[in-house]
Amino acid sequence: MTQILTIFWDSYRLLTAKRLFWVALGLSILIALLYASVNVGENGISVLFGAYEWASPGGIPAFLAQYIYLTTFTNVLVPFWLGLFAIVLALISVCSVFPNFLESGSIDVAVSKPISRVTLFFTKYLSSLLFVGVQVLVFCVIVFIAFGLRMESWNFGIFWAVPLIIFVFSLIYSVAVLIAVWTKSTLLSLLMAFLVWGVSWGFQAAESFLYKMAYTIPSAGLKMDYSTGESEQSDTPQELDPGLAQIHRVVKLVAVPLPKTRDATYLLKTKIKINGKDLTQKGAFLAEEDDTSMQNIHKAEEELANRHSESYVIGSSLAFEAVILSLACFIFVKRDY
Amino acid sequence: MSIAQVTDAVIDIEEVRKKYRGGVEALRGVSLKVPRGQIFGLLGPNGAGKSTLVKILLTIVRASQCRGEMLGKPVGDQATLSRVGYLPEHARFPEYLKGREVLRYVAGLGGVAKADAIKKSQELLEVVGMEDWANRKMGSYSKGMKQRIGLAQALVNDPEIVFLDEPTDGVDPKGRLEMRAVLNRMKDEGRTVFVNSHLLGELEMICDSVAIMDQGQIVRQGTIAELTEKTRRYEIGVMGALGSEILGKLKTHGVNMEADRLTMYHQDAGEVQPVIDLLRAADVTITSMTEVRQSLEELFMETVGDKGPGAAMPPKLPKKEKA
Structure with a gap:
């Protein structure tokens, strides 16, 4: 246990020694405070602690205010700041950890100690996730307090962002680690991590788009004429296009072994609940009871958001991570230094 | 030991x-x-x-x-x-x-x-x-x-x-x-x-x-000590030329004469004492007596030949077998 704690302590010292860590943390706090400056109340929306206000003539009910406040977090801040920029900064910061650790004169000391190489490898890997963990935790604490004070409701579901974003980062970082132990090159490991991330994101986005075209739009009662660009809304679901459905199936199949970075980030919407309803249940918050077409649209969007089970997203990503890390660990353990 | x-x-x-x-x-x-x-x-x-x-x-x-x-x-x-x-x-x-x-x-x-x-x-x-x-x-x-x-x-x-x-x-x-x-x-x-x-x-x-x-x-x-033992020798510095008579006697004790220095390859200082006695009996002035051993560097060079520190060739690569 002393050895594992030592590696974590060393990683903590490493990340606090990096200027980029403090820059990223500063930006995280700034963005979280900007978010905290927004108020969605009965009278409307204000930003920068009331500096700018937009009144809502009909008023905003409390549950809808909560919904707007939280979806801003799950649909904007999490995917774009925590799930993209913060991860890019973290990758740039920590992708040199393994190449530096593997340098001659450094690795010799570590592997000549009474600690198994497998433990050494996985502890080093897990401790590198601290970078993102600290950033996301600080961010979520500010969001949690802001939401609690503004809405007078303490929603602990916000903290699901911490494990989910760490998980997403760990998927991308595992690729960087594999390349690092294989080539000892920081640059190559960073490039490959971005490449795999980009490819998997591309497949997930394509799968999502194709699902929307093949299933969501017809289910919502929308009939699209792609030759003229015209659309027609009806109260009844439209027929599915078998060709699009087939293409969707193929893309989904190709995406199965890839890490679900995008989908895992959006899982947060199913984890945060308001009055027992999660944020994918758009209809429960927005639809008018007598508007059938809107209900159909919200139902179709809910199906789109929940088309993948949690076990599929996490399970297939974990399988990817397990394969990549096993390979990296095998190289690390078998190598002569 | x-x-x-x-x-x-x-x-x-x-x-x-x-x-x-x-x-x-x-x-x-x-x-x-x-x-x-x-x-x-x-x-x-x-x-x-x-x-x-x-x-x-x-x-x-x-x-x-x-x-x-x-x-x-x-x-x-x-x-x-x-x-x-x-x-x-x-x-x-x-x-x-x-x-x-x-x-x-x-x-x-x-x-x-x-x-x-x-x-x-x-x-x-x-x-x-x-x-x-x-x-x-x-x-x-x-x-x-x-x-x-x-x-x-x-x-x-x-x-x-x-x-x-x-x-x-x-x-x-x-x-x-x-x-x-x-x-x-x-x-x-x-x-x-x-x-x-x-x-x-x-x-x-x-x-x-x-x-x-x-x-x-x-x-x-x-x-x-063990590794340099074989090269242990005693060197005696003398002043002036030695006569032919004493030179002959010294040769019987295995002494090499070079300029004003006598060299004897012995493991034990006791074996050098008769030579000193001879020199003293012949009124030869002894200026110094030193026990000399091969240095580690000399031993090393002798052992690895001309492949001294920093001068070694890299290990030979195996020859590829022709298919």
Whole structure:
């Protein structure tokens, strides 16, 4: 246990020694405070602690205010700041950890100690996730307090962002680690991590788009004429296009072994609940009871958001991570230094 | 004491072989015994396999074949590593850590309890003369200071054997003197010190026994006295020319005459006394008498030929078989 704690302590010292860590943390706090400056109340929306206000003539009910406040977090801040920029900064910061650790004169000391190489490898890997963990935790604490004070409701579901974003980062970082132990090159490991991330994101986005075209739009009662660009809304679901459905199936199949970075980030919407309803249940918050077409649209969007089970997203990503890390660990353990 | 007679060996290995991928044979059947409580020097030209051998003992490199024990346990036993200290060649420690933190980091990796690590770190910082610099980051240290911290970290787990790979590399003469004192202190504390070095003069001053490696094999080993015994000679300086009569008598005692110096190859000073008697009886003025031994450097050069330190050729690559 002393050895594992030592590696974590060393990683903590490493990340606090990096200027980029403090820059990223500063930006995280700034963005979280900007978010905290927004108020969605009965009278409307204000930003920068009331500096700018937009009144809502009909008023905003409390549950809808909560919904707007939280979806801003799950649909904007999490995917774009925590799930993209913060991860890019973290990758740039920590992708040199393994190449530096593997340098001659450094690795010799570590592997000549009474600690198994497998433990050494996985502890080093897990401790590198601290970078993102600290950033996301600080961010979520500010969001949690802001939401609690503004809405007078303490929603602990916000903290699901911490494990989910760490998980997403760990998927991308595992690729960087594999390349690092294989080539000892920081640059190559960073490039490959971005490449795999980009490819998997591309497949997930394509799968999502194709699902929307093949299933969501017809289910919502929308009939699209792609030759003229015209659309027609009806109260009844439209027929599915078998060709699009087939293409969707193929893309989904190709995406199965890839890490679900995008989908895992959006899982947060199913984890945060308001009055027992999660944020994918758009209809429960927005639809008018007598508007059938809107209900159909919200139902179709809910199906789109929940088309993948949690076990599929996490399970297939974990399988990817397990394969990549096993390979990296095998190289690390078998190598002569 | 002859190594062959030693029974309490901390390292006792046989037929250690290492063949790297690509066919390079770094070690070709190394057998070695290192006595407990001594300073042991492993010499050899660059590429001889010294570092590979140490790395095999420390599990940094896996041997293709290895029989034997270290501290009574099979080589590769992980628990044994907690009783071993190591300063690698060109050691690198995290630049973001302070000197004191490096010692605690290495102690932690070695499984040393926090309280013990703090106490031992302070003690060692004083031993290596770094207590005033202990709270500064490694990135601000000179090469010599880093090497001092490197030496201290090798001792932080209170090891029974300390492996030092080129420990005086980058250290100034004053630092070398202090390092020699630290090595002798380790020996006095009962530790075995295993030094890899190509600085033969340094080793000669501190080592009790040495082994010379060349092309992946141990070509000589023993105490320095044993290895240089055969070349022991006595030189007597005389003043003025010697007469033919006394020259004839000296020749019967196996004395070589060269200018104003007489040389006799004897192991025992007692065998030189009749020659002195002869000289004194003939009223020859004796200006000096010196016992001369071959230096370690001469022995080394004799052993490895013209492949002196830094001049060795890299190991030969295996020839590719034609399909």
